[in-house]
Amino acid sequence: MNSTPPSRWLHRFAWLTAVLTLLLPVTTGAIVTTLKAGMIFSDWPSSDGYNMLAYPWLTSARDEFVEHGHRLSGMTIGLLSLSLTIAAWCLDRRRSVRAVATGIFLAVFAQGMLGGARVLMDEQLLALLHGDFAALVFSLMATLILITSPGWDQRPRLTSIDESHSISGTANVLLATIAAQYVMGGFLRHLRERGQFAWAWMVHPWFALAVVFMTVLFFFAVKGTESPHLRRCATALLCLAAVQSLVGLATWYVKYGVPSWGVVAQQDSPAQIVICSMHKVVGLLTLMSGVLAVFCSWAVKPLHQDQRTTKVATSVAGATT
Incomplete structure (x- = not known):
């Protein structure tokens, strides 16, 4: 059609x-x-x-x-x-x-x-x-x-089935990692006063390293592929991860200050409002890019994989008639 x-x-x-x-x-x-x-x-x-x-x-x-x-x-x-x-x-x-x-x-x-x-x-x-x-x-x-x-x-498609499976798996793990970090950030923003979510205070900042690691891994996995869509997703994710890391550090600075340096956070200051809100928005963009990475990794799978599946199905159908 x-x-x-x-x-x-x-x-x-x-x-x-x-x-x-x-x-x-x-x-x-x-x-x-x-x-x-x-x-x-x-x-x-x-x-x-x-x-x-x-x-x-x-x-x-x-x-x-x-x-x-x-x-x-x-x-x-x-x-x-x-x-x-x-x-x-x-x-x-x-x-x-x-x-x-x-x-x-x-x-x-x-x-x-x-x-x-x-x-x-x-x-x-x-x-x-x-x-x-x-x-x-x-x-x-x-x-x-x-x-x-x-x-x-x-759209150009990948030519190797093994490469396609590897990239798809990496994209899935990356999305799961970003989603976990995004949800933990939501815990801190919405449920920070509840004691059962106190663990998120320690896990969320350090778990960002896992997001950065998976982003870099995905970038190098798709760097030499035939798909410009995957390469653009990887580049966008790498840039967003870098920006989000910097904004996350700035968020901690304006939210809690650095008492050992004599820096005291001023609650509801313009800087705090802007930077904390920006951290949420960039996180949403990062998660969105992760979704697109998974979608693209599925959409650029090799066409001959589908053809091979069709041939097998045809052979089975022929054997049963």
């Missing part, structure tokens, strides 16, 4: 949706958590009894401004994701594109419901789930950008 050419407009729309998601709900959500402003309103979807669109947002205090801005940005992305799904069904006949676009809308809807449940139930575990689920939503958006990009259907 001949594949239909991808729509440039759909690809651009996917980029627009992802960029606005990163700049609006993801960034404002990270700031809300840093400020501990998630429960500044006890009602939802209204804000202090106001309709969401009628709340005096621009004249509100800092915490109210950030939290309500997060709600408005979430509503905006909800409308965008619905429009993106409609555009995918109208502009692209590929089932994979339609499925991912529909998954984005459903995931954005679920994310909104999680945010509302977190407020109505005043439950920190739901806050953790709401924050971590954002990475899945954004990963789906990045996947749609990838599969609607020009040349995706004609």
Whole structure:
């Protein structure tokens, strides 16, 4: 069956949706958590009894401004994701594109419901789930950008089955490592006052070394491959891991200071708010890149592997007739 050419407009729309998601709900959500402003309103979807669109947002205090801005940005992305799904069904006949676009809308809807449940139930575990689920939503958006990009259907594939299995396994371990680190970071941001998660204080900083090690391993595993998609993922991951390591050290510095050096952390300082929120956002981008690495490692498997499987299936079918 001949594949239909991808729509440039759909690809651009996917980029627009992802960029606005990163700049609006993801960034404002990270700031809300840093400020501990998630429960500044006890009602939802209204804000202090106001309709969401009628709340005096621009004249509100800092915490109210950030939290309500997060709600408005979430509503905006909800409308965008619905429009993106409609555009995918109208502009692209590929089932994979339609499925991912529909998954984005459903995931954005679920994310909104999680945010509302977190407020109505005043439950920190739901806050953790709401924050971590954002990475899945954004990963789906990045996947749609990838599969609607020009040349995706004609992407170069690996030629060695053994190399493909090795790269795929490395990518899977890398993603699991990043996900574990991301979840531990969520423990520290959302559940830091609960004693049963005290272990995360010691494990999270040192476990970053495992993420860096797996990132470097993946980079060298795909460095000489025929797939530009894998090489780009590896380069992006290497850069993000380096940035995240530096931002993580800066986060520790502004959050806890260095008492032995006479440096005392100033709570809710602009530097603390910006750097701690940035640590969350870069972590989300790193996890997203790990998801794309796994997806690409599966998508660039050798075609002759499928042909060999087909031949075996044909032989078996012939033997049974």
